[in-house]
Amino acid sequence: MKHYPLVGCFLALLFFVHSGYAQSQEYPVGVTYIAATDYSRTEKLTPQYDDYRDILIKIWYPAAIESDQSTSYLHFHTEEFPYSTTTPSSEDLQFHAYLKTLPFKTFKNVPMAQTDTPFPVVLYSHGYQSTIEDKEILMIELAKRGYIVASVGHPHHAGFVTQSLGKSATYDSDARANDFYISDQADVNFDELVAELLQLAGRPLNDSEIARVYQLMKWTEGDRLALKLWVQDMHFALDQLTRLQYGHYWGINYLGDHLSSFKGQFDLTKLAAVGLSFGGPTVAAFCEQVYQCKAAVNLDGIHYNLAPTVPQSKPYLMMHSDTPLSADFPIVFNQQKADTYMMSIDGALHWDFSDLPYILPNDRGQGLLGTIDPYLVTEIVNTASLEFIDLYIKGNSTRADYVSTLASFEPIQLQSKIGENHEN
Numbered sequence: 001m002k003h004y005p006l007v008g009c010f011l012a013l014l015f016f017v018h019s020g021y022a023q024s025q026e027y028p029v030g031v032t033y034i035a036a037t038d039y040s041r042t043e044k045l046t047p048q049y050d051d052y053r054d055i056l057i058k059i060w061y062p063a064a065i066e067s068d069q070s071t072s073y074l075h076f077h078t079e080e081f082p083y084s085t086t087t088p089s090s091e092d093l094q095f096h097a098y099l100k101t102l103p104f105k106t107f108k109n110v111p112m113a114q115t116d117t118p119f120p121v122v123l124y125s126h127g128y129q130s131t132i133e134d135k136e137i138l139m140i141e142l143a144k145r146g147y148i149v150a151s152v153g154h155p156h157h158a159g160f161v162t163q164s165l166g167k168s169a170t171y172d173s174d175a176r177a178n179d180f181y182i183s184d185q186a187d188v189n190f191d192e193l194v195a196e197l198l199q200l201a202g203r204p205l206n207d208s209e210i211a212r213v214y215q216l217m218k219w220t221e222g223d224r225l226a227l228k229l230w231v232q233d234m235h236f237a238l239d240q241l242t243r244l245q246y247g248h249y250w251g252i253n254y255l256g257d258h259l260s261s262f263k264g265q266f267d268l269t270k271l272a273a274v275g276l277s278f279g280g281p282t283v284a285a286f287c288e289q290v291y292q293c294k295a296a297v298n299l300d301g302i303h304y305n306l307a308p309t310v311p312q313s314k315p316y317l318m319m320h321s322d323t324p325l326s327a328d329f330p331i332v333f334n335q336q337k338a339d340t341y342m343m344s345i346d347g348a349l350h351w352d353f354s355d356l357p358y359i360l361p362n363d364r365g366q367g368l369l370g371t372i373d374p375y376l377v378t379e380i381v382n383t384a385s386l387e388f389i390d391l392y393i394k395g396n397s398t399r400a401d402y403v404s405t406l407a408s409f410e411p412i413q414l415q416s417k418i419g420e421n422h423e424n
Contacts (some may be wrong), residue, residue, distance in 0.1 A: 029143040030063030031106040035164040035253045045156035051232045057154035057237050059144040062113040073100040075133045078162040106139040111261035120270035120393045124151040125279030134354045138382045164253040175310045180222035184374040202324030213327045223304035254372040263295040272389045277301045284311045295392035299353040303328040312337050317388045338419035346411040347372030380409050
């Protein structure tokens with residue numbers, strides 16, 4: 001995506017007042033990042049035999065101080081590579097000059113706010129060939145509410161990501177061309193598999209059709225392998241946050257004095273996960289595997305790991321674009337044992353679930369964004385995510401209140417069900 005028109009000034013949308021939930025405190029937002037090498041995993045996506053998986057973790061958090069000298073701007077990447085590229089083009093420079101005008105102030109490398117009660121944690125997984133900041137507006141709003149948010153960069157599948165020791169990983173379309181292969185045992189080729197899933201989308205399925213969807217997804221071996229890799233990245237990132245919690249910094253790069261203020265401030269017993277596109281099924285699988293994870297949000301991501309028992313036991317929010325409902329969504333909805341919400345947004349396309357509608361509100365008709373008002377879709381997606389996480393992590397509302405909030409947005413088609421052990 002290289003189309004970065006410099007749009008004119010516009011009024012900032014006042015997010016998240018729609019739900020009416022009062023917040024006891026709003027924090028200034030700090031942003032920092034670490035990188036660490038997982039020496040238990042060799043990197044299979046590069047030709048070097050001695051390469052190891054190296055992960056960037058970018059963190060938004062409640063900050064203790066504000067300093068004009070440390071202000072950042074939306075989608076600033078890292079000090080090493082501010083523009084998510086090794087050599088920024090004139091379009092990159094123009095686009096980032098525009099981003100600096102948007103009303104989302106964060107503070108780089110400042111101390112974390114200190115409280116007697118540690119902050120709950122949200123882990124984030126970005127979209128395939130996207131960026132670690134692709135839903136930063138949501139991360140900023142979560143940090144304002146008292147969450148620590150950690151976005152995990154999946155190297156070589158992200159569009160661009162900073163790594164340890166001044167390195168970076170760029171998406172190579174030639175190298176990745178055959179990543180998402182299907183099984184040799186499949187009775188369809190890739191195009192036929194996609195066509196069959198589309199034919200099954202958007203309507204009730206009988207038992208044989210459900211079994212066929214399970215089989216089709218099982219044949220997506222390349223996607224399932226990549227998803228397993230991404231889930232491992234999420235586990236590794238959680239391990240690094242645990243190190244920060246206990247003040248153990250060995251193996252972590254880009255250390256600064258401000259990280260000492262992180263010690264003791266993570267409530268790792270209260271964990272949620274959010275993912276966009278390919279990150280959606282990633283966080284669903286991760287949350288199912290991690291006892292501390294209380295809830296997961298999938299922003300328009302297909303469940304390539306679909307199986308009769310995955311996922312099943314954690315509260316789950318699935319959002320879908322205005323296309324025929326992918327056949328895996330209702331199957332997952334029906335097999336869930338916990339509170340589950342499945343919503344589609346009229347007029348929204350896939351990248352309406354990212355920050356693009358707000359960042360590029362005039363950039364419609366390019367095949368990336370739908371017909372829905374750009375500020376409205378950002379408000380819907382972020383409000384739905386924020387209030388869902390607040391409900392299942394902080395418990396400061398009820399399920400009925402949450403359903404009422406979602407239903408008040410006219411462009412939403414919503415299904416919900418109460419899980420076996422939910423009391424609200």
